[in-house]
Amino acid sequence: MTEIEIQKVTAHIGARVLGVDVSKPLDDITVSALRAALNEHKALVFDDVDLDDEGQQAFARHFGDLTTAHPTVPAVDGAPNVLPVDSEDTRANHWHTDVTFVLNPPQASTLRSIVVPPYGGETLIANTGAAYRDLPDPLRAFADTLRAVHTNDYDYAVPPESLSEADRERRKIFLSTRYETAHPVVRVHPLTGERGLFIGDFAQRIVGLAKGESREILKILQHYVTRPENILRVTWEPGQLVLFDNRITQHYAVDNYDDAPRRLHRVTVAGDIPAGIDGSPSYSVKGDASHYSPVAAIQAAA
Ligand SMILES: O=C(O)CCC(=O)C(=O)O
Ligand SMILES: [Fe+2]
Numbered sequence: 314m315t316e317i318e319i320q321k322v323t324a325h326i327g328a329r330v331l332g333v334d335v336s337k338p339l340d341d342i343t344v345s346a347l348r349a350a351l352n353e354h355k356a357l358v359f360d361d362v363d364l365d366d367e368g369q370q371a372f373a374r375h376f377g378d379l380t381t382a383h384p385t386v387p388a389v390d391g392a393p394n395v396l397p398v399d400s401e402d403t404r405a406n407h408w409h410t411d412v413t414f415v416l417n418p419p420q421a422s423t424l425r426s427i428v429v430p431p432y433g434g435e436t437l438i439a440n441t442g443a444a445y446r447d448l449p450d451p452l453r454a455f456a457d458t459l460r461a462v463h464t465n466d467y468d469y470a471v472p473p474e475s476l477s478e479a480d481r482e483r484r485k486i487f488l489s490t491r492y493e494t495a496h497p498v499v500r501v502h503p504l505t506g507e508r509g510l511f512i513g514d515f516a517q518r519i520v521g522l523a524k525g526e527s528r529e530i531l532k533i534l535q536h537y538v539t540r541p542e543n544i545l546r547v548t549w550e551p552g553q554l555v556l557f558d559n560r561i562t563q564h565y566a567v568d569n570y571d572d573a574p575r576r577l578h579r580v581t582v583a584g585d586i587p588a589g590i591d592g593s594p595s596y597s598v599k600g601d602a603s604h605y606s607p608v609a610a611i612q613a614a615a
Pocket of ligand 1: 424
């Protein structure tokens with residue numbers, strides 16, 4: 314049996330995993346080791362994987378039940394748990410945590426490279442726990458008291474008049490059900506107790522504040538998430554798999570590959586309902602996403 318080797322990539326986030334054949338069923342010891350590595354490093358990179366959609370789903374299932382592909386966006390044909398991430402359709406060049414507009418966003422996401430552009434197209438993954446620790450004391454104490462409303466009807470960075478007909482259609486599908494959920498701005502990770510900023514682009518308003526003021530505050534907090542020191546830059550190669558903890562990271566797909574094709578497949582693991590530092594849970598304001606994801610039970614820390 315090969316020993317698992319975990320090689321740190323940066324001080325604050327990311328590790329490469331060697332010695333695990335992710336195309337085979339994993340034993341409990343290996344899964345525990347991977348879970349522990351994920352808790353510590355937040356994002357794990359596996360090189361030279363031999364996976365198809367079925368294999369990616371089987372790998373993700375080791376960490377919990379799967380969500381369907383997305384609450385509103387269609388899955389890959391014949392693979393209801395796989396979301397296509399194709400540059401032809403969409404470019405996720407905005408900072409976000411996956412699907413935070415629903416009550417229980419995925420606990421973890423996997424991305425697998427299918428078509429990699431000849432240059433660019435990196436995925437940036439930020440450690441929001443490190444961001445929280447970087448906050449100056451008064452700002453951290455303030456953040457601890459806040460909740461934010463997350464919605465899929467968020468403020469796209471692109472002006473609506475610049476959208477193509479196809480973009481408009483995609484946006485219509487994305488918004489075919491509107492979701493709004495109030496989450497704590499500081500989320501406590503259920504396995505590690507680590508606190509992290511839980512915001513990103515779907516967070517549109519601070520509960521109790523107007524939109525304009527909310528935006529200013531979110532901008533200040535987000536500044537700590539996107540500090541270069543808190544970011545892993547994944548330069549994709551063919552046949553790679555990245556697993557990240559969606560409870561304590563944000564990510565961003567860099568749109569720097571011109572018109573080259575780029576395709577990843579995403580499979581996400583169902584999450585728990587977030588809780589803030591006083592233990593109070595998130596609550597849904599609009600939209601029922603129970604068709605999208607079961608609610609994960611919190612597992613005892615490894
Ligand atoms: O394209 C990527 O690298 C990330 C895609 C993404 O963020 C998403 O599908 O949610
Ligand atoms: Fe994403």
